[in-house]
Amino acid sequence: MKLGQLNLLSVDNRPNEEQLALVRQGKVGGFLNLTGAAATREAQRVAVTESRLKVPLLLGHDVIHGYRTIFPIPLAEAASWDPEAVEDAARVAGREAAAAGVNWTFAPMVDIARDPRWGRIAEGSGEDPYLGSVMAAARVRGFQGTDLRSPDAVMATAKHFAAYGGAEGGRDYNTVDVSERTLREIYLPPYRAAIAAGAGSVMSAFNEIGGVPSSSSPWLLTQVLRREWGFRGFVVSDWTSVEELRAHGVAASRADAGKLALEAGVDMDMVSRIYVDDLPAVVRAGRIPLPVVNTAVRRVLRGKAALGLFADPYHGSSVERERSVLLAPEHRQLARRVAQEAIVLLKNDGQRLPLSPDARTVAVIGPLADDRAAALGSWPGRGDPQDAVTPLEGIKARAAGGRILYAKGCGITDTAAAGFAEAVALARQAEVALLVLGEAGDMSGEAASRSTLGLPGVQQQLLEAVYATGTPVVLVLMNGRPLALQWAADHVPAILEAWFLGVETGPALASVLFGDVNPSGKLPVTFPRAVGQVPIYYNHTNTGRPPSADKYTSKYVDLPVSPVFPFGHGLSYTTFTFSDLRLGAPRVAPADTLRVSVTVTNTGAREGAEVVQLYVKDEVASVTRPVRALAGFRRVSLRPGESRTLQFRLTPKELGLYDQRMRFVVEPGTFRVFVGGSSVGGLEGEFEVRAQAAR
Numbered sequence: 001m002k003l004g005q006l007n008l009l010s011v012d013n014r015p016n017e018e019q020l021a022l023v024r025q026g027k028v029g030g031f032l033n034l035t036g037a038a039a040t041r042e043a044q045r046v047a048v049t050e051s052r053l054k055v056p057l058l059l060g061h062d063v064i065h066g067y068r069t070i071f072p073i074p075l076a077e078a079a080s081w082d083p084e085a086v087e088d089a090a091r092v093a094g095r096e097a098a099a100a101g102v103n104w105t106f107a108p109m110v111d112i113a114r115d116p117r118w119g120r121i122a123e124g125s126g127e128d129p130y131l132g133s134v135m136a137a138a139r140v141r142g143f144q145g146t147d148l149r150s151p152d153a154v155m156a157t158a159k160h161f162a163a164y165g166g167a168e169g170g171r172d173y174n175t176v177d178v179s180e181r182t183l184r185e186i187y188l189p190p191y192r193a194a195i196a197a198g199a200g201s202v203m204s205a206f207n208e209i210g211g212v213p214s215s216s217s218p219w220l221l222t223q224v225l226r227r228e229w230g231f232r233g234f235v236v237s238d239w240t241s242v243e244e245l246r247a248h249g250v251a252a253s254r255a256d257a258g259k260l261a262l263e264a265g266v267d268m269d270m271v272s273r274i275y276v277d278d279l280p281a282v283v284r285a286g287r288i289p290l291p292v293v294n295t296a297v298r299r300v301l302r303g304k305a306a307l308g309l310f311a312d313p314y315h316g317s318s319v320e321r322e323r324s325v326l327l328a329p330e331h332r333q334l335a336r337r338v339a340q341e342a343i344v345l346l347k348n349d350g351q352r353l354p355l356s357p358d359a360r361t362v363a364v365i366g367p368l369a370d371d372r373a374a375a376l377g378s379w380p381g382r383g384d385p386q387d388a389v390t391p392l393e394g395i396k397a398r399a400a401g402g403r404i405l406y407a408k409g410c411g412i413t414d415t416a417a418a419g420f421a422e423a424v425a426l427a428r429q430a431e432v433a434l435l436v437l438g439e440a441g442d443m444s445g446e447a448a449s450r451s452t453l454g455l456p457g458v459q460q461q462l463l464e465a466v467y468a469t470g471t472p473v474v475l476v477l478m479n480g481r482p483l484a485l486q487w488a489a490d491h492v493p494a495i496l497e498a499w500f501l502g503v504e505t506g507p508a509l510a511s512v513l514f515g516d517v518n519p520s521g522k523l524p525v526t527f528p529r530a531v532g533q534v535p536i537y538y539n540h541t542n543t544g545r546p547p548s549a550d551k552y553t554s555k556y557v558d559l560p561v562s563p564v565f566p567f568g569h570g571l572s573y574t575t576f577t578f579s580d581l582r583l584g585a586p587r588v589a590p591a592d593t594l595r596v597s598v599t600v601t602n603t604g605a606r607e608g609a610e611v612v613q614l615y616v617k618d619e620v621a622s623v624t625r626p627v628r629a630l631a632g633f634r635r636v637s638l639r640p641g642e643s644r645t646l647q648f649r650l651t652p653k654e655l656g657l658y659d660q661r662m663r664f665v666v667e668p669g670t671f672r673v674f675v676g677g678s679s680v681g682g683l684e685g686e687f688e689v690r691a692q693a694a695r
């Protein structure tokens with residue numbers, strides 16, 4: 001049965017008898033959430049030996065930041081600004097998943113998010129389309145490798161197409177209403193980058209955009225995705241997003257919902273069971289032309305062929321391979337390195353950090369200090385909290401000589417201050433109080449939107465109570481989204497953003513706290529002062545009344561417009577300076593490439609890595625342009641005193657814009673470039689684009 005190939009069902013651990021019967025009848029194209037070499041091999045065996053056409057199954061799973069070896073959450077990985085490390089992490093995730101019989105991952109999530117209330121911001125790469133595109137491509141390369149048939153590879157899914165992160169109010173699944181310009185400039189580039197990197201599938205999103213649900217949008221799924229971008233893989237719906245077309249109010253019946261989705265370009269129906277149950281009659285009645293079905297089936301079968309499933313339906317998985325690959329020591333090692341790179345030093349007044357290795361008494365306080373499950377964050381694959389090393393354990397192991405005191409202080413969402421007295425008493429005895437505060441792992445991720453961005457429960461009060469002891473405080477944050485922590489930023493001398501770092505949380509954190517590793521992460525997303533500033537992002541346009549001392553300008557009466565920590569921000573235990581910004585030419589033609597070079601020097605006393613960031617601004621154009629937009633970056637490791645000259649290239653891709661008719665063009669005029677260690681400040685240069693190349 002052809003429509004059976006388009007039916008994707010979820011299993012609860014193992015397929016039940018009914019599901020296996022459907023496989024035998026050719027009514028299942030794939031399963032999701034079926035994992036483990038033994039179980040996947042058994043289901044695959046039924047498909048290829050007991051069904052009439054013997055077509056193997058796609059076996060999908062949400063391998064988001066690791067399968068068993070859990071890496072930092074994707075937002076944290078993006079904070080490394082290290083696409084090679086991110087690619088390596090995806091490769092390990094893919095290798096482990098594939099060994100366990102999974103051949104398809106529902107990742108990367110490439111949704112741009114400008115609203116930290118949206119819990120799924122944790123699953124993406126933040127607010128910027130350039131960084132987001134680089135990370136999207138890196139993850140696709142990591143998951144898929146160069147040959148999908150390799151036993152290390154899983155097919156990647158760019159999701160959620162499109163603009164799922166634009167949910168109004170940051171409320172998950174909510175309406176999205178963006179202009180075509182913002183869609184094309186901000187939201188779409190990472191999907192396109194994932195596809196250009198070869199992603200085999202795309203997932204259609206839950207949300208509507210301007211009145212048309214993504215899962216029934218021919219414009220998105222056929223015009224943009226296939227005609228403009230040339231995508232040749234298949235599109236899978238999100239979980240029951242075909243059925244949900246009824247709730248959206250664009251389909252009156254299941255059959256109508258299925259017809260709308262299939263004709264728009266959703267090839268595979270996840271969980272709704274509409275394609276397999278309701279569409280046969282519609283097709284027989286001639287209401288859906290057979291070629292529409294054939295096209296979708298061909299795309300799904302091509303995906304299976306690309307994975308080599310017709311030659312080896314088990315895709316190289318085996319129980320022995322699974323046993324030897326999962327949580328392999330080199331996988332943990334990589335997880336530690338990525339975690340170290342993901343940590344962002346937000347503030348370090350008076351060089352409070354690193355802690356001196358001979359700090360005698362350290363009080364570790366807070367509900368996240370010894371929480372294994374939280375360390376893994378949301379979507380922990382088949383990760384096991386027992387594999388995670390907590391901050392407390394990591395610190396104890398590193399500070400072998402010193403005394404480490406520990407008090408939880410309160411639970412993550414507690415409303416009672418019963419544990420404060422103990423925490424305060426310990427802080428009084430210590431040279432330094434290390435507070436590990438933040439969110440539970442499942443307070444971000446899917447269906448985990450928040451209306452506030454402070455520390456949950458009474459953690460803020462705990463922080464203030466410990467601070468009041470006068471013992472120097474270091475704040476370590478664990479969270480899946482930017483938090484708005486104005487008080488901490490004003491009072492606490494040292495703040496480390498540790499997100500959710502995965503199984504190696506403790507060792508990674510301890511290595512940075514004690515200075516064995518110099519922090520080098522940079523924020524992939526803006527940290528607001530208060531939730532009322534949201535949405536807040538660095539690449540905004542100028543408005544006709546940019547904020548100034550004048551009352552009638554774009555600002556708040558009760559808060560500055562600036563964020564507390566800007567995009568791209570992140571400190572180091574050493575210092576870097578930038579010099580010699582050079583442009584290859586003062587003038588270029590629109591189709592030209594401009595070379596930009598800059599020298600970065602480690603001017604401090606420790607080895608460290610800096611992420612050199614290049615931004616551009618088109619000064620005057622036919623449409624408004626961002627005050628600056630990331631156009632390149634490079635991570636570079638430098639010894640004390642060492643300098644490196646870096647080369648960047650600005651091409652029409654970075655300099656172009658969509659004009660008023662939505663044509664992508666580079667317009668003549670003056671451009672500014674900015675180079676530095678964050679989206680604020682930096683060296684500046686200027687060049688001109690001229691219609692006639694004049695050099």
Ligand code: BGC
Pocket residue numbers: 032062106159238239446
């Ligand atoms: C999520 C997807 C995920 C799917 C399958 C949905 O609820 O939105 O991101 O891939 O479930 O688990």
